[in-house]
Amino acid sequence: MNWRALIRHETFLALLLVLVLVVLSFQSDRFFTVANLLNQGRLMTEIGLIAIAMTFVIATGGIDLSVGSILGLVAILLGVFWQNVGMPLPMAMAAAIAAGTFAGFLNGFIITRFRVPPLIATLATLALYRGLAEGISQARSVRGYPDWFYVLGQGEVLGVPTQLWILFAAAVIASVILAYTRWGRTVYAIGSNEVASRFSGLPVETTKLALYTASGFAASLAAVIFVSRVSTTRSDMGTGIELDAITAVVLGGTSIFGGRGTIIGTIIGLCLIQALKNGLSLAGVKGDGTIMLIGAVLILAILVSNIFERSGSR
Amino acid sequence: MGRIVLSAILALSFSTSLSHAQSSWTGGDDLPTNPLACDGTAAAAASVPYDGGQPTNAPDRNGKTITVVDVPKLVGIGYFNATSKGIADAAAEMGTMDAKTDGPSRANIDDQITLIDNYITSGVDGILFAANDPVAISPVLKKALAAGINVVGYDANSEPDARQWFVNQAEFNGIAKSMIDALAAEIGEDGAFAIVTSTFTTPNQARWIAEMEAYQAECYPNMKWLETVEAQEDNILSFNQANTLINKYGDEMKGILGMTSVATPAAADAVTQAGQCGNVAVVGLATPNAMKPYVASDCVKSVVLWNPVDLGYAAAYVLRAVADGTLEPGATSVEAGKLGELQVINGSEILLGAPFVFTKDNINDFDF
Amino acid sequence: MTAAVDLPPIRPRNGARRQGFLRRLFADYGQECVVLGAIVLLFVVVTFINPRFVNTNNLITIFSGNAYIAVAAIGMAMVIMTGNIDVSVGALIGVLATIAGTLAVSGYPIWFALTAPILVGMAVNTVIGVLVAYGRIPSIVVTLGALSILRGGLIGVTGGTWITDLPPDFLIAQKRLFSIPVPLIFMIVLTVAAFLWMRYSAFGRSIYAIGGNPEAAVATGIPVERRLVSVFAIHGAFAGLAAILFATQLQVIQSTVPPNLELTIITATVIGGVSILGGTGTVIGSTLATILFATIGSALIFINVSAYWLRAVIGLLILATVLADMLRRRGRA
Secondary structure, eight states, X not given: OOGGGGOSHHHHHHHHHHHHHHHHHXXXXXXXXXXXHHHHHHHHHHHHHHHHHHHHHHHTTOXXXXXXXXXXXXXXXXXXXXXXXXXXXXXXXXXXXXXXXXXXXXXXXXXXXXXXXXXXXXXXXXXXXXXXXXXXXXXXXXXXXXXXXXXXXXXXXXXXXXXXXXXXXXXXXXXXXXXXXXXXXXXXXXXXXXXXHHHTTOOHHHHHHHHHHHHHHHHHHHHHHHHHXXXXXXXXXXXXXXXXXXXXXXXXXXXXXXXXXOHHHHHHXXXXXXXXXXXXXXXTOOXXXXXXXXXXXXXXXXXXXXXXXXXXXX | XXXXXXXXXXXXHHHHHHHHTOXXXXXXXXXXXXXXXXXXXXXXXXXXXXXXXXXXXXXXXXXXXXXXEEEOSOSSSHHHHHHHHHHXXXXXXXXXXXXXXXXXXXXXXXXXXXXXXXXXXXXXXXXXXXXXXXXXXXXXXXXXXXXXXXXXXXXXXXXXXXXXXXXXXXXXXXXXXXXXXXXXXXHOXXXXXXXXXXXXXXXXXXXXXXXXXXXXXXXXXXXXXXXXXXXXXXXXXXXXXXXXXXXXXXXGEEEEEEOSTTHHHHHHHHHHHTTOTTTSEEEEEOOHHHHHHHHHTTSOOEXXXXXXXXXHHHHHHHHHHHHHTOSOTTOSEEXXXXXXXXXXXXXXXXXXXXXXXXXXXXXXXXXX | OOOSOOOOOOOOHHHHHHXXXXXXXXXXXXXXXHHHHHHHHHHHHHHXXXXXXXXXHHHHHHXXXXXXXXXXXXXXXXXXXXXXXXXXXXXXXXXXXXXXXXXXXXXXOHHHHHHHHHHHXXXXXXXXXXXXXXXXXXXXXXXHXXXXXXXXXXXXXXXXXXXXXXXXXXXXXXXXXXTEEHHHHHHHHXXXXXXHHHHHSHHHHHHHHHHXXXXXXXXXXXXXXXXXXXXXXHHHHHHHHHHHHHHHSSSSBOOSOOTTHHHHHHHHHXXXXXXXXXXXXXXXHHHHHHHHHHHHHHHHHHTTOOGGGHHHHHHHHHHHHHXXXXXXXXXXX
């Protein structure tokens, strides 16, 4: 094994995560406990699911800003389908997720069919989907779901929060797809050079369409978990979650210009942010101090990694 | 084919939502209302049994110094600065409470839940909260109770069984009566008015609007309700929305109701800059410092609010009493320092008092 | 992406004459025309339904109410044209407004309170620009970080206290010059000045070159790194100007960041035709887009669209504008 292969962003980030965990556990003896860490996993699942799909999207050089709005829309639709339309809850869940996936498909359709840059297309649908959520909900929230529904967001399976299993499964599947399949390599190829990919016969448009659809699906799944965790629906759910997810993805080493990035990096980035939020709070740092530190860590991590990479490649 | 099915689902959701809520778009919620009598005679208070929750295996905290965290809806607005000042004042006075305020930087349900969750893990003795959403916050508060933490709410409630007590600043129907009475005194019993609120999803605002609608329909049936506009918690947007209302209705609109401490001063500024002082009345919920210029220039005659410093102060005393075991289910009143005896209402709520109306004569006595 | 440097076209004289003025205008400023067309269409339709829409006061509300967004969008347009982005500008405006207000109430001279935000804005964004240009960190990463730092810092430092008792001379956005509101003057003068500067000065044209094709820009001797830092600094100055308008509009300064301000500014910029891929667009477009948003917001109140559907309608109109532009471009190609 070439030691140089280890000098990469993910390694550096993993070391940073270990360092942060060690320091924080000295700050508070309540931090590094199984119960606390599992609970943090519960809290980061929604962002995690979205960030995993976002890793693919960003690796193609795209971006999806509408995920927070899709989350809000799906949450509202879940409630409306169940309470106002009278569907059985499992069917309402499926229908709401289908609608959210379609919203993602629509993003992809606009981007591939009309060649609208992803940032613009999803900025527009960010406003549109949030508006639909507000309009459909008429500011009413839907509550009082049956008990079995809360297993998803508040329950446990084999001692681990239910949604953490879903996040784990999603992460494993996504890593395999991105790293080991032809499809994953197509994603990187598109991100590195879209024109060249098209000329070499790769299914650029189909891949992108599938990715934005998947991103919509991830946001929809996150929405159902979120509703189950907080036991109510509101049209403002998920506001700003797109920036949190993007932060985790870029902190994890995915290049915003495309062509580079791994799922493991995104997961480490996600854990780092969550550990800082939780650990600093336990150590007595207030919320505003914590978000400042996360901002600084983001910039410094990418800066240091850039410096190392440049010196390594020489 | 799949696309058609999905479009059909979307279309279905539109039509249902359009039909189920075509009735009103005043911005009120759909919970039952309970308007007060027009002449202010108090309704016979039905005695409700205690419906709050109880912490599991709480240690004996009687007389011991307790650490308390106060989690408002968001930090960075005047109103919650005032409540946390009240909490700090009370803590300093008692000497046995170690209180700090930490809240989300935006009024976001998830950020608030995460913060509370972290404080449960850090092992505080008591949590004071003002909920961004009554239902969404409840699971995490129940978790706090299960961890033996004393939980008391103020300003914005959760579900009753997710906390022990809730300090109610003023009942919804009381606020509604004060607002509409003050407005009617200025624009007459047949004037037309519009509302600037934050968002339609903010529970307190939606509740007040619904109660105002009910009270107005009963006591001032000739008043005309023009429309309600949203302005987030954004003062420039509130200003623009108020301006647009003035431009749209011209002389028809006699008054604007501001439903938040952000919207009311902005609406007052819009009326002032449009040169409509005296023609368009502004009545609303707001903190006095922000309203002093407009009250001084006679553009605004009455500002409705409770004293948020007192609200925080009372919440801290209630938490102390719960921790000491002196406030138990079934109690009818509680001692709250300089505020004296406060009454228990609705089973597990403690009433701060009647809403306060600030006018030119008394507004300079307050500084928050 | 094609590798050609996409400078704003300056066509040979005789060719231009033959083409006809309107066609040429439409070819060069297509997106601006689309947005302007949308504004005009809205005005016609809404006035037909409710004639009060065009009363003078309402025109003033529409054109000057969002002037601070338009001013901030000018700087944002320059940043986006270089192929970068800034998601921290909303938080920065919040910080700068608080600085201006704090200085004004602590007895500093008014001119100082009104220049400090511009200088601080330039300083903050110079740091961001250096990190982007020399640290080689993508701008979205730097500004995501800056967003957290500025937002957290603002609350940490001010504790969220509102600033009241502002001296009357400080409230310049409430004043009028020759009966025109000051924010409107700011918006028009700054837009026109920035437009001309970008179109005709060497520096301004180099912004287009950097965005259109950085390698070619380096090859033609443009100091790309230095220019990038300068563009960010200029963007900071515009953020300072926007913050001044924001802080002096009302008699109270709310020391929190207006929710989603950065998204509004970015949306205005890209809807106005500034390409996120860099290299094309004008600040006239971003200002027109800001006016379009204000017109939509006001129009929906005037024609009694349920406020619940307001944001959905805005979203739909934005999407329609984007698609119209794409179809127009395709038709041209």
